[in-house]
Structure formats: C-alpha cells, structure tokens
Amino acid sequence: MIKLRAILTMTIYAILVTFASIWMAKQSYSWFPPEASAESKLLDDLFSLFTGLGTFIYLGVIGPFLYSLIFHRAAKYDRSDAPPIEGNTWLEVTWTAVPLVLVLTLSFVSYRTYEKMSIRGPMELVHLHTPQMMESAYAEPFDSTPQREIQNAVETAPVEQIDVIARQWAWVFHYPEQDVTSTELHLPVDRRIRFTLRSQDVLHGFYIPAFRLSQYVVPHKDINIEMTPIKTGTFRLRDSMYSGTYFAANQTDVVVQSPGDYQQWLASAAAQTPSPAFNQAIYEYNQSSEPGAGSTKDKVAVRGWATIPPAAPPVVNYAPKHEPKSPPV
Amino acid sequence: MANISIEAPEVVRGQPYPGAPDNWKRFFTFSTDHKVIGIQYIVTSFFFFLIGGLFAMIMRGELITPEADLVDRTVYNALFTMHGSVMLFFWTFPVLVGLGNYLVPLMIGARDMAFPRLNAVSFWMIPVAGILMMSSFLVPGGPSQSGWWAYPPVSLQNPTGNLINGQVLWILSVAISGVSSIMGAVNFVTTIFRMRAPGMTWFRTPAFVWAVLGAQLIQLYGLPALTGGAIMLLLDLTIGTSFFAPERGGNPVLYQHFFWFYSHPAVYVMVLPVFGIFSEVLPVHARKPLFGYRVIAASSLVITVISSAVWVHHMFASATPGWMRMFFMVTTMLVAIPSGIKVFGWVATVWGGKIRFTTPMLFALGGISNWLFAGITGIFLGSVPIDLHVHNTYFVVGHFHYVLYGAIVMGIYAGIYHWFPKMTGRMYYEGLGKLHFALTYIGTALIFLPMHPLGLMGMPRRVASYDPEFAYWNVVASIGGFLLGLSTLPFILNMVSAWIRGEKAGNNPWRAYGLEWLTSSPPSVENYEATPVVVSGPYGYGKNEPLVANTPNPGLTEFPESFTQKPTS
The missing domain is CATH 1.10.287 (Helix Hairpins)
Incomplete structure (x- = not known):
C-alpha cells in the first residue's frame, strides 16, 4: 500500500x-x-x-x-540516529x-x-557546394550536412568577402571588391558572408549576439569565419574579448539589408571620399584633463589612471552620423 | 567522567610558550602548529575577502546605470582585475588551505603536518604576496588592468613605461602565491600518504581528506604551468623577450594554454575541498552515514584526472581548430559524471535522515542546491555551439559565480560554522548564523541569477558601460551585490563575539563521528593524548560501533552539557 x-x-x-x-x-x-x-x-x-x-x-x-528536507526532520528531542543505509549498488x-x-x-x-x-576552425577551408559522397551513407539522425538555408545561400550566389579590422578601439570593415571602408557593418540578407578577421594590436572578440557566434581576433593571424544573415534590421556588434581601457565602448551597428539596398549603399559609399570617422574612445580620451590620464572630467567622479592612447580615428568612406556632444552609449 | 580524565593532564603540562591553545598571541608568531597556521590562513584570507568584496560592490555601483559614470574606465578595469585576483589567490585558495591545514591532521590522527616549518613558510608568503598586490594601487599608473587572466598583448602594454608597474607587481605576487601553494601541496600530499593513524586504511579515511588529496595533486601537476607562464610573461614585459608578444613574433594564444592548463583545474582545487565539507557536514546533521562513501571518495580522484584535460573549453573562441573544440567538449562534459555522483550521494544521504537545520547544515544544503544549478549551466558551456554564443558574456560570469560564491563560499561558511566549536571551544550564536544564511542565499540568487539572461541577450563581461536594454537585470544584480556585502556583517559579529564570550561548546557538541571530535576543544598542541588506533570506517551513524580502539568516543557515549541544555531545533 x-x-x-x-x-x-x-x-x-x-x-x-x-x-x-x-x-x-x-x-x-x-x-x-x-x-x-x-x-x-x-x-x-x-x-x-x-x-x-x-x-x-x-x-x-x-x-x-x-x-x-521538509519531511525527514528530526523531532525536537529525538537524539537517535537514522537507519544506517550506506549505499545501494543498483542506484x-x-x-x-x-x-x-x-x-x-x-x-x-x-x-x-x-x-x-559549418563553422570551420581558422585555416580550414570551406567547400560547402562540393557534394560529399560520404554523407548520403548516413541515416537522418547522423545527418551533419549544412542547414538548408546555409546551403541555399551558398548555391544562389558566391560567398561575399568582407575584411574586418579591429584595433584599440574601433572596428573597420573593408569590402574588397568595391574597395569601400566603413565603421558600420552592412550585410546583404540571405547571402553567405565570409569575414576575414584581423587585429592591428591586441586580442579582440568579433561578436554579433543576433548571429550567435563569437570569434577572437588574433594579431598577426588572419581568421576566417562564415555566417548567413537571414533577417533585415539593425543589430549590435560588440567586442567580446577584453581589449583594454575603452573596451566597453568598442561597439558598432550591423545593418542587414536587402541585396538591392546593400548594392545601393555600397555604390553611394564608394562615391564618398574617405574621411576620419567619429570614435567614442578618442572622444572620451580627449576629455582627459591632462595627456595620458583617462578621466572624462565632465562625467566621472573618480579620476583614472594612465592608459594606452586610442589608435588614430579610422579614415573611411562611410561612417554613421553622430552628434559629437551626445555620443552613443 | 570522560571530560575530567581528558582535561586533567592539561594542567600538568601547561605550556609556558605562546603555543598554548589559550594564548591568543600565538596567532601572531611564526608558529609551526598546523592548527595555529590553519586559523592564520582563515583569518588572513577573510580580510582579503572583504577587500575583494568591496571592489565588487564598487563595480556593482558602476553597473547600476548603463553609462560609465561612477568611476573612470581605467579604475573599473583595475577593479575587476583586482577583484578576481584577490578573491582567487588571497581568499578562496588560502581559506581552503587553512581549513585543510586545521582539519586534515586532526582527521587522520596525526600530531601535525609532515613538514611544520614548510607549512609556516607557505602561510607567511600569503600576506607578503597580498601586500605586494595591494601596493600596486600606490605605484604610478595604478594596478594591473588586464583582467585576472592577464592575457597578452593587453597585459604587455605598459602605459606608464615604468619598470615597476601594476602588471609587474601582479605577476610577482601571483608567482609568490603559486610557490606558496606548491609548497603547501607537497606538505598535504605527504601528510595524507604517510601520517594516517594506525588502522586508517584508505577506505576508512574521511571524504574530506580524499577531496583535499585530489585538490592538492592538481596543485602539484598544474601550478608549475601557471607559474612558468607568469615568469615568461614577466620576461616579455620587463626585458623584452618574445614568448607571447605578437609584434616580436610571439604567440599570445600560447599563454592562454599555460594559463588555463592550471586555471581550469584550479576550479577543482577550490571546489573539491568544499565537496569534502558537504560530505562531512551532511551525515552529522542528518544522523545518517554518507551514502555511497567509497564512490564519493574515489570520485574526487576521478575529477583530479579528468580535469587535467579540459582546459581548452576556455578557448573555444580563441582560434582553436575544430578537432580541439570537439575533443575538449567531450572531456568537459565527462566531468559531470563524478560531480553528479557526489550530488546524488548527498541527496540520498539526507533522504530518510533525521535532519536538523543548524547553520552549517543550512549552508551545506544551500551550497549543494547552487552547485546543482551551476553544474547544469556548466554542461551548457561545455557545448561548443552554445559556448560560441555566450563566450565572454555575463552567462559565464553568472555560471562561475554560482560555482564560486553559491557553492564554494557557502561551503566554506558551512565548514567554518561546523568546526567553529572545535577551533575555539565555544559555540557560535545560532540566530545570527541563520540570519547570515538567509541574507547570503537571497543575495546570491539576486546577484548571480540575472547574469544568465544578460549573457544570453549578449552583454559582454568586463564592460564598464552597456546598452540600455541590459539595465533592468543589472539593477537587480546590484541590489543582490549590496545584500551580499551586508550579509558578512552578522557573520563577523557572530564569530568575534562567540569566540570572546560564546557558550562553552564541549568537545563534541554535534555528537559527531570522527577523530577530530575525540580530542579536546580547542585541541592541545599535539592534538591527541595517545595516537588513536582506528577500527572502523567514518560516518558510523546508527551503527553503534566504536571508531577507535584505545579511547572511548565521548561524543557518542554521552551528550555534552551544552547540547542537552539547549537543543538545536
């Protein structure tokens, strides 16, 4: 019972x-x-x-x-021991x-x-479109072919190459075909993108939370990763590897556009002459009361210690407009 | 009767030097008594715990708003660097070495550690290294700002250009603390292998001793890698060698291997003794033998072995090839097996027991529940695709703080409360203890639980400012952080006042089974009148069999006064 x-x-x-x-x-x-x-x-x-x-x-x-814990409590004056159960092999x-x-x-x-x-480790080449004979031998649960959307993106158009340059503390994106540079990442939707990640100084982390992938950017080493954006809109790119003083400000927007809008953006960016872009780290660094001190005197209560100066502002074809007085968070 | 016969020779021996158990001055000497050194470790590291906690609370103050507006970014970066370094190298490691130092010789029936002078030297290196690290606040350029990992190239960037800078002091301090830990490990391993009392076979050795052995073996194989890596970093930084500096042809990822080869197993150096504490505390306060004692004991050594081959799971995002990602994913997941065995064993231990919610029991139970949660999120992190999304986000911060605060610090508190009557001869105040537990448990959940959703949303760790979408959970976490700061106050009040004027506890207030409870509280300099001869395994609750041959077990044959007068409910 x-x-x-x-x-x-x-x-x-x-x-x-x-x-x-x-x-x-x-x-x-x-x-x-x-x-x-x-x-x-x-x-x-x-x-x-x-x-x-x-x-x-x-x-x-x-x-x-x-x-x-609720039902096996000792009674107030019960000083006896519980049954000496020492183990149970089956359990x-x-x-x-x-x-x-x-x-x-x-x-x-x-x-x-x-x-x-289909993330490949750095240095490993991707051959998505070459059919692999082995794969058909496996049953469904062992299926490890790339996801259909990724496969489709690869089959409809060639992989779009974008170079990513990270430095203390800015992101620069270079579109080699049109030789366009930008501090905002523009991507065509439903296309396979190959990023070649390069760092000019320290380790950085290339991280777009909406894409669910992060990868360190290692100095003196080109690292390729591939992604397939499937949704238009504006997302955030963050530095995910601590990279020094203004690390938290080393962020930018990712704009995923329809192929038409994307081509239009590339053409209009190519028409502009490169100019220095606004940079949050440099903006804050220049607020310092003396050279080498990192404190932004108008906002910060406690003065800071010495810092590595930010690299020169990136000179790019396209940069999003920012009011210098009220920089983005 | 038994009390009289134990305490009578005490008067005759009456030690005239500062080593006597009633002389407080012994804590400020180069004492070679493992009990004095144990308490020196615990008190010193608790001091650093408060400093590290203060850093954390300033950081939570900064993070209560999205903008970087409380402290400058350089100050914030220095604070999280020092918070991590102090909490690991000067709180968690030394406090557990302290508990081990105090308990291991008592539990195995030894008179002291194998190398008492080496033991004292290891301890005194801790305040030296700690002061060295704190002094970096005073040099131009301030303390290290490269995080507690000190990854190059950031750690090799020296903004002031001075030879003596925060990063150099940090490396020296870590190296000294590493040498201290290696010496301690030699001492522990020798003691446990060579000095167990007659009759104490391996499967009569308490689970805590097994756990300390497992942890200290990790120190022996792992710490040389970290210390070596730190010295190479020091050479890169000071005389310009090129081990890790990319512009001189070095490989910064190599440093990560040196660092994590030790620093992941280091998590088990910290968590294994806490597992040991859980395994000791639960049987006493549930009045039941430890369920599956042999398996729980042996699983500590299994963890020691598996943890030597998991370190790359910290580097899934740092240019590691695919095969490495897959191999270390599987090894990482395998750690769940021995850890799971322990958790199941503890649940089965309390099942059907006669549980009393004393303060140490509450902390142990709370710690186990947090460990269960942290273990599950740990499996998430072991999976490569999930890790690639949450890598270096607050999800990771939430996970490891659940391990370090939720399980380890709670376990340390459980241990301190449980053995406080043994260390001081006096009883702590139960009410204050329960208040301390409630504040700690609620505070832990409030601060560390919200970090998981923040990480999934994509908030990177180590940021002084963040996008406004993360503000809500950060405010909750900050409130929890201040609550945790508050929670240490009843603890300090409890410990200080109970040590000075707490009720006399007697030798065995818990009626616990174990060699350390057979001697007086606090134990005499040489621990035992005569070396005990062990005749049965640990945790003989409900079995009514003697633990040792030559002395009666006073706690089990009669109840000490304090216990009969004031029953704990």
Whole structure:
C-alpha cells in the first residue's frame, strides 16, 4: 500500500517535471536576441534541448531533496540516529550510467549542430557546394550536412568577402571588391558572408549576439569565419574579448539589408571620399584633463589612471552620423 | 567522567610558550602548529575577502546605470582585475588551505603536518604576496588592468613605461602565491600518504581528506604551468623577450594554454575541498552515514584526472581548430559524471535522515542546491555551439559565480560554522548564523541569477558601460551585490563575539563521528593524548560501533552539557 502510494507520487511528480521541462524548453527561445542568422536558429534549437534536459535534471534532483528536507526532520528531542543505509549498488550504477549516456548524447548533438552551422576552425577551408559522397551513407539522425538555408545561400550566389579590422578601439570593415571602408557593418540578407578577421594590436572578440557566434581576433593571424544573415534590421556588434581601457565602448551597428539596398549603399559609399570617422574612445580620451590620464572630467567622479592612447580615428568612406556632444552609449 | 580524565593532564603540562591553545598571541608568531597556521590562513584570507568584496560592490555601483559614470574606465578595469585576483589567490585558495591545514591532521590522527616549518613558510608568503598586490594601487599608473587572466598583448602594454608597474607587481605576487601553494601541496600530499593513524586504511579515511588529496595533486601537476607562464610573461614585459608578444613574433594564444592548463583545474582545487565539507557536514546533521562513501571518495580522484584535460573549453573562441573544440567538449562534459555522483550521494544521504537545520547544515544544503544549478549551466558551456554564443558574456560570469560564491563560499561558511566549536571551544550564536544564511542565499540568487539572461541577450563581461536594454537585470544584480556585502556583517559579529564570550561548546557538541571530535576543544598542541588506533570506517551513524580502539568516543557515549541544555531545533 505504502509502496504503491510512493510509486504513484513519483509518477505524478515525473509527469509534472516533464511538463515543466517542455515549458522551459519553449520559453528558452524568448531569452535570446532576434534570430538574425541561419546559424542562430540551429543554436536556439540546441539551447532549447539543453534547457529542457537541464530543467528535468534540476527538478528531478531538487524535488526529492526538498521533500526530505521538509519531511525527514528530526523531532525536537529525538537524539537517535537514522537507519544506517550506506549505499545501494543498483542506484549508484544507475546514476553513473544515465548521466554518462546523457552527456555523450548532448556532445553528439552539439557536434551535429556545429557541423550544420559549418563553422570551420581558422585555416580550414570551406567547400560547402562540393557534394560529399560520404554523407548520403548516413541515416537522418547522423545527418551533419549544412542547414538548408546555409546551403541555399551558398548555391544562389558566391560567398561575399568582407575584411574586418579591429584595433584599440574601433572596428573597420573593408569590402574588397568595391574597395569601400566603413565603421558600420552592412550585410546583404540571405547571402553567405565570409569575414576575414584581423587585429592591428591586441586580442579582440568579433561578436554579433543576433548571429550567435563569437570569434577572437588574433594579431598577426588572419581568421576566417562564415555566417548567413537571414533577417533585415539593425543589430549590435560588440567586442567580446577584453581589449583594454575603452573596451566597453568598442561597439558598432550591423545593418542587414536587402541585396538591392546593400548594392545601393555600397555604390553611394564608394562615391564618398574617405574621411576620419567619429570614435567614442578618442572622444572620451580627449576629455582627459591632462595627456595620458583617462578621466572624462565632465562625467566621472573618480579620476583614472594612465592608459594606452586610442589608435588614430579610422579614415573611411562611410561612417554613421553622430552628434559629437551626445555620443552613443 | 570522560571530560575530567581528558582535561586533567592539561594542567600538568601547561605550556609556558605562546603555543598554548589559550594564548591568543600565538596567532601572531611564526608558529609551526598546523592548527595555529590553519586559523592564520582563515583569518588572513577573510580580510582579503572583504577587500575583494568591496571592489565588487564598487563595480556593482558602476553597473547600476548603463553609462560609465561612477568611476573612470581605467579604475573599473583595475577593479575587476583586482577583484578576481584577490578573491582567487588571497581568499578562496588560502581559506581552503587553512581549513585543510586545521582539519586534515586532526582527521587522520596525526600530531601535525609532515613538514611544520614548510607549512609556516607557505602561510607567511600569503600576506607578503597580498601586500605586494595591494601596493600596486600606490605605484604610478595604478594596478594591473588586464583582467585576472592577464592575457597578452593587453597585459604587455605598459602605459606608464615604468619598470615597476601594476602588471609587474601582479605577476610577482601571483608567482609568490603559486610557490606558496606548491609548497603547501607537497606538505598535504605527504601528510595524507604517510601520517594516517594506525588502522586508517584508505577506505576508512574521511571524504574530506580524499577531496583535499585530489585538490592538492592538481596543485602539484598544474601550478608549475601557471607559474612558468607568469615568469615568461614577466620576461616579455620587463626585458623584452618574445614568448607571447605578437609584434616580436610571439604567440599570445600560447599563454592562454599555460594559463588555463592550471586555471581550469584550479576550479577543482577550490571546489573539491568544499565537496569534502558537504560530505562531512551532511551525515552529522542528518544522523545518517554518507551514502555511497567509497564512490564519493574515489570520485574526487576521478575529477583530479579528468580535469587535467579540459582546459581548452576556455578557448573555444580563441582560434582553436575544430578537432580541439570537439575533443575538449567531450572531456568537459565527462566531468559531470563524478560531480553528479557526489550530488546524488548527498541527496540520498539526507533522504530518510533525521535532519536538523543548524547553520552549517543550512549552508551545506544551500551550497549543494547552487552547485546543482551551476553544474547544469556548466554542461551548457561545455557545448561548443552554445559556448560560441555566450563566450565572454555575463552567462559565464553568472555560471562561475554560482560555482564560486553559491557553492564554494557557502561551503566554506558551512565548514567554518561546523568546526567553529572545535577551533575555539565555544559555540557560535545560532540566530545570527541563520540570519547570515538567509541574507547570503537571497543575495546570491539576486546577484548571480540575472547574469544568465544578460549573457544570453549578449552583454559582454568586463564592460564598464552597456546598452540600455541590459539595465533592468543589472539593477537587480546590484541590489543582490549590496545584500551580499551586508550579509558578512552578522557573520563577523557572530564569530568575534562567540569566540570572546560564546557558550562553552564541549568537545563534541554535534555528537559527531570522527577523530577530530575525540580530542579536546580547542585541541592541545599535539592534538591527541595517545595516537588513536582506528577500527572502523567514518560516518558510523546508527551503527553503534566504536571508531577507535584505545579511547572511548565521548561524543557518542554521552551528550555534552551544552547540547542537552539547549537543543538545536
């Protein structure tokens, strides 16, 4: 009778936990910025799976834990010991084997997502459009061909090459075909983009949260990564690797446009003569009360220490307009 | 009866030098007594904990608004560098070495550590290194601003051009603290291997001792890599060698390997002793043997081994080739297995027990629940595609603070409260302890939970200013941060007042099973009247069997006065 009740309680709890996990897995999509790249969909699905399983494990462990904390308390004057249960081989084997299977599965699923994103490590070339004979031999769950949107983008047009130059503390984007430079990143939608990342001084991190990918920019080393924007709009590019004093201000906008708008923007930018762009780091540095001191005297309460001076403002064809008096945050 | 027979010879021996357990001056001497050194470690590191906490609260003050408007950016950057460095090198490492120093010889029935003088030298290097690091606030150009990782090339940029600058002092300080830790590790490993009491076989050794062994073995294999990397960085910075400087042909990513080869396992150096504390505290306050003791003990060493091959998961975004990303993803996920075994074992230990919510028990239970959460987000971070999105965002900051504050600091508090009556002979105040727990637990959730959504939204770590979309969660986190600052006040009040005039605790107020509870509180200089001979395994709750052959176990045969007079509910 007691055993039956225990089994019933556990079953009901397991069902509740399952529903809660599914709910959390669905909720997890709302925790992210908009899905602006094909890769971001893959990542959000993977994250949702992790969230569901993670919630299941968390509630599965914390439930019995809290239950015993509430119901297995010692009575006020009870000084006796509890029954000396020292272990249970079956239980211990189970809770070693189940997590082992679980993490190996999660590793495998992560690997598959990684393959579908077709991120290649630096120096590795991408040959997406060459059909690979091996792949047809695998069944669906072992499918690691690139995601269809990525494949389509590659097949409809050649990969768009953009050079990214990072420095203390500015981003410069160079479009080699038109020889256009900009401090704002403009991208055509539904096209595969190859970024070649270069740093002129220290490590930086190339990170567009809406695209779900970050990659360090290493000095004296060209690093290629590829992405496929699928949503027009304005997103944020942030430096994700601490790069010194004005690191937090080393951000810019990413504008994803329709191919027509993009070509128009490139043409109009090419027509402009290069000029120095506004730079937040230089703006703040020049507020210093004396050379070499980093304090922005009009806003900051505590004076700062010496800093490396920012690099000269980038000279570019296109820069977004900013009022020098009220710089962007 | 038993009390009298233990305390009678105390009067006869009466030690006239500052080493006697009732002489407070011994804490300010070059004492070789492991108990004195243990408390010296704990008190010194707690002082640095308060300093590191102050830095954190200034940072939370800055982050309460999106603009960089409280302190200058250089000051903010120096603060997060010093916060991380102080909290790791001068709080978490030394406080756990202190607890280990105090407890390991007592738990294994030894009279002291294997090398008492080396032990004292290791301790006294900590204040030296700490003062050196603090002194960097006074040199021109201020302290290091390159983060606690000190990644080149940023750490090699020297804005003042001086030879003595914050970064040089930082490296020297870290190197000294590293040497101190290596000496401590030699001492611990030797002590645990060679000095266990007769009859204390490996599977009669408490889980805490196993955990300390696992942690100190990591120090032995890992720390030389970090110390070597730090010295190469120092040479690059001072005499212009080219190990890591890219403009001179060096490789900055190489430094990251040196750094993380030690600094990821270092997480286990800190968390393993805390696992040990959980394993000691739960059986006492649930009156049940540790469930799956042998597996929990051995899993500490499994963690030691696996953690040696996971370090590249910190570098998934730093130009690592695809095969490396995949290999280290799998090894990282495997750490979940031994960690999971421990968590399941603890849950099964409290299941069906006779639980009392004493302060150490509350901290241990709270720490375990936070560890469970941190372990799950850790698996998220091990997955390469997820890591590539949240790398260097607040998701990571939230995750590792759940490990370091949620689990480790809570575990340290559990340990301090649990063994406070042993260390001082007096009982802490239960009410203040519970207040401390409530503030700590709520504060931890308020400050570190919001960091996870912030990271998923794409807020990078180490920023002094941020986009206004992140403001809401940052305000919540800042409130939690100030609450955590506040939470240390009842703790300090409790510890100081209880040590001075707390109720006498007796030798074994918890009626706990374990060699350290067989001796007097505080223990005499040589710990035991006679070397105990161990005849059974640890955690014999409910089994009614003796732990040692030659002395009765006073705590288990009769209740000390303090316990019968004032039952803890």
